Amino acid sequence: MANKKVDTTKLGVFMIAGVGFLVMLLYVIGKNQNLFGKTFAFRAQFENVHGLMPGNNVRFAGIDAGSVKTVEVLDDTIIEVTLLVKTKMKKFIHRNAKISIATDGLIGNMVVNIEPSKLPAPEVEEGDVLQGVKGLNTDEMLKVLNQTNNDIASIATEIKHTVMRINKSKALWEVLEDESLPANVRQSLQRLKAATVSINHILADVSVVVNDVRDGKGTIGKLVRDSSIALAATEAVDKIKNIGVAADSLSSRINGFVAGITSDVNEGKGTIHTLLKDETMAQQLRNGVGDIEHDARALKEVMEALKQSFLFRGYFRRQEKQKRERSGKGGKY
Amino acid sequence: MNTSENTKAFFTETGAISSFAARFFKQVYKPRFELNEFIRQCYVIGYQSLPLIGLTGFIMGLVLTIQLRPSLTEYGVEAQLPSMISVAVFRELGPVITALIFAGKIGSSIGAELGSMRVTEQIDAMEVSGTNPFKYLVVTRVLATTLMLPILVLLADAIALYGSYLGVNIRGNTSFSLFYTQVTGILEFGDVLPAFIKTFFFGFAIGVIGCYKGYHSRKGTEGVGRSANMAVVISSVTVFVIDLVAVQVTDILNLN
Numbered sequence: 001m002a003n004k005k006v007d008t009t010k011l012g013v014f015m016i017a018g019v020g021f022l023v024m025l026l027y028v029i030g031k032n033q034n035l036f037g038k039t040f041a042f043r044a045q046f047e048n049v050h051g052l053m054p055g056n057n058v059r060f061a062g063i064d065a066g067s068v069k070t071v072e073v074l075d076d077t078i079i080e081v082t083l084l085v086k087t088k089m090k091k092f093i094h095r096n097a098k099i100s101i102a103t104d105g106l107i108g109n110m111v112v113n114i115e116p117s118k119l120p121a122p123e124v125e126e127g128d129v130l131q132g133v134k135g136l137n138t139d140e141m142l143k144v145l146n147q148t149n150n151d152i153a154s155i156a157t158e159i160k161h162t163v164m165r166i167n168k169s170k171a172l173w174e175v176l177e178d179e180s181l182p183a184n185v186r187q188s189l190q191r192l193k194a195a196t197v198s199i200n201h202i203l204a205d206v207s208v209v210v211n212d213v214r215d216g217k218g219t220i221g222k223l224v225r226d227s228s229i230a231l232a233a234t235e236a237v238d239k240i241k242n243i244g245v246a247a248d249s250l251s252s253r254i255n256g257f258v259a260g261i262t263s264d265v266n267e268g269k270g271t272i273h274t275l276l277k278d279e280t281m282a283q284q285l286r287n288g289v290g291d292i293e294h295d296a297r298a299l300k301e302v303m304e305a306l307k308q309s310f311l312f313r314g315y316f317r318r319q320e321k322q323k324r325e326r327s328g329k330g331g332k333y
Numbered sequence: 334m335n336t337s338e339n340t341k342a343f344f345t346e347t348g349a350i351s352s353f354a355a356r357f358f359k360q361v362y363k364p365r366f367e368l369n370e371f372i373r374q375c376y377v378i379g380y381q382s383l384p385l386i387g388l389t390g391f392i393m394g395l396v397l398t399i400q401l402r403p404s405l406t407e408y409g410v411e412a413q414l415p416s417m418i419s420v421a422v423f424r425e426l427g428p429v430i431t432a433l434i435f436a437g438k439i440g441s442s443i444g445a446e447l448g449s450m451r452v453t454e455q456i457d458a459m460e461v462s463g464t465n466p467f468k469y470l471v472v473t474r475v476l477a478t479t480l481m482l483p484i485l486v487l488l489a490d491a492i493a494l495y496g497s498y499l500g501v502n503i504r505g506n507t508s509f510s511l512f513y514t515q516v517t518g519i520l521e522f523g524d525v526l527p528a529f530i531k532t533f534f535f536g537f538a539i540g541v542i543g544c545y546k547g548y549h550s551r552k553g554t555e556g557v558g559r560s561a562n563m564a565v566v567i568s569s570v571t572v573f574v575i576d577l578v579a580v581q582v583t584d585i586l587n588l589n
Contacts, residue, residue: 006376014380018484021491025525028517055521 034067038087041069042124044099044112046132049079052101052110058083060114065089068112081132083112095128096121100135350567353545354537357475360468371473378439378474379481386485387492389434393426394418394493398500415507415515418497420524427490428528429576432535435482436568440543443474444564447547448557456548471548475540482536483529523588531579535572542568 030036033055049071058066066085074080085093098115113135124130166172175181212218216225223229264270274281306312398418405411447470450456459466494516501507546564550556583589 006373007380008372008376011372011376011380014383014488015375015484018487021487022529025487025517025520026522029520029522029525032518033521 034084034086039066039084040087040090040126041082041084042126042128042130044081044083044130044132045074045078046081046101047077047079047134048101049081050101050103050110052081052112056110056112057104058085058112058114060085060089060093061116062113065093065114080129081112091123092116093124094121095124095130097124097130099130099132101132102135349549350542350545353471353548354541356467357472357541360465360472361476363468365468367469367473370469371476374473374477375481378477379484382435382438382481382485383488385438386431386434386489389430390427390489390492391496393430393489394422394496394498395500397421397426397493398497399503402500402504411505413515414501414505415497415512416519419494419516419519422490422493422497423520423524424528425576427493428486428532428535429572431486431489432482432532432539432572433569435478435485435536436539436572437565439478440539440564440568441561443478443540443543444547444550445557445561447471447544448550448560449547449554451548451550452553452557467548471544474544475537478540478543479533479536482539483532486532487529523583527579527583527588531575534575534579538571538575539568542571 027036052068052071054068054070056068057064058068066083066089069082069084072080072082083099093114094117096117096119098113098117100113100115102111102113103109104111209218213221213224216222261270261272265273265276267273307316398414401417402411402414405414405417447456450470456466456470459469498507498509498512501512543564546560546567547557550560552559
């Protein structure tokens with residue numbers, strides 16, 4: 001071992017390679033943590049930082065823009081985070097930018113997201129304090145997801161019961177298996193379509209009528225729109241009212257007249273009483289009618305004797321003949 | 334030997350090694366500095382160990398990637414494979430495995446070399462000739478192991494990451510640019526610096542223990558073999574003990 005020849009060049013390369021790798025590694029880490037290059041700092045205040053730590057990444061619209069410098073508690077509701085951001089990103093970050101804390105992926109490190117706003121605002125400056133907004137949090141997401149899962153489970157149970165009831169329904173399956181049903185439905189739809197067309201026509205006609213009425217055309221239109229008819233109707237109503245008054249007067253007069261007749265009849269006065277109540281008068285009338293009947297029969301016998309007499313026989317035959325001719329012509333008609 | 338004797342022997346050995354290390358610190362600042370011997374030791378211990386360390390590192394990165402992939406695929410985070418390999422290699426696997434290989438190669442080598450020099454009375458001859466054997470043999474070797482192991486670990490890390498890149502692309506298709514971004518993007522100073530610092534302690538311990546065992550070798554050629562063997566065993570265990578202490582210190586200092 002003591003006789004081995006030392007190649008200092010190889011040793012130098014070996015040393016430089018090792019030290020160079022170390023320097024490069026430290027530089028890259030420092031660059032990732034924004035230790036090199038120009039940066040500026042501004043602050044954001046949150047109610048809860050969800051475990052954010054110094055060194056966590058800061059992203060502007062999803063691009064790595066810097067890192068968290070410090071996390072300090074100002075009071076029981078405000079936690080202030082100082083963000084170290086590359087100076088070249090300064091012109092893109094405005095004071096109305098939305099700053100939130102989120103997780104890098106589902107189980108990754110915490111990151112601060114800066115989302116640009118579309119509304120105009122001045123650029124953020126060194127030392128500015130911006131208000132953080134509540135971002136998506138994995139715990140809250142999981143809570144909501146758990147609630148959603150429970151809801152879905154309840155809905156699935158209901159759907160299961162519904163499907164089971166549907167499967168057990170004989171009537172429904174009979175309807176579904178009825179091969180004539182589609183044709184009937186199709187026919188019904190066609191009829192419905194035709195009915196709809198008819199209804200459209202009717203509605204068009206109705207529309208025309210309504211337009212006519214609105215324009216004062218036709219009887220109904222005149223009734224609705226013509227003010228003179230309304231005036232005449234008012235007059236007619238007045239006249240009808242007058243007639244009613246007159247009818248009332250007449251009625252009272254008739255009542256008085258009837259009351260007078262009734263009084264006369266009851267008191268045995270006047271012609272009506274004689275006709276209705278006097279029995280002697282009735283007997284006389286009955287006798288008179290019996291006499292008239294007797295005289296009528298005697299007259300009929302005389303007429304029969306005249307028909308048999310040669311003096312008047314010809315006259316009665318001509319009368320008969322004319323009567324038949326009249327009746328024959330009437331039959332033709 | 335019973336338990337009490339073993340315990341006593343353990344503490345005696347520990348005290349002797351500590352005394353040996355203290356002697357190193359006394360000698361290291363005193364002239365005359367054996368610069369040529371130090372450079373020669375750096376070449377032998379550092380450069381000539383690179384092929385073995387590099388091969389070990391390459392296989393470590395490749396195998397680790399292939400072994401981790403199924404588990405990560407099962408959890409749906411296969412894309413995080415480069416990041417995980419990066420942290421694992423830089424924080425723990427690179428330093429510890431390299432130190433163990435280094436202890437096996439260099440610890441045994443130093444133990445056997447100094448042991449044979451001791452049993453052949455070359456060290457005694459150096460003392461008689463006016464050369465400080467401790468300064469010439471021990472200080473140069475301990476310094477070389479202390480400074481070369483960190484370099485070897487860094488290069489082993491780099492080679493392991495290359496092996497990992499090949500491993501990632503055996504069953505996937507990841508560009509070198511994306512791999513580089515993922516590997517460096519996850520790293521922080523807390524991942525690299527504590528691991529880098531502890532490699533100095535690993536190297537120092539391996540050098541001191543190897544030199545101690547060789548320097549105090551006894552009983553002829555049999556003792557040389559035992560010295561080489563014990564140098565490897567004790568330095569390997571010491572590497573793990575230092576690693577344990579280093580993790581605790583980093584945790585207390587909140588550097589994790």
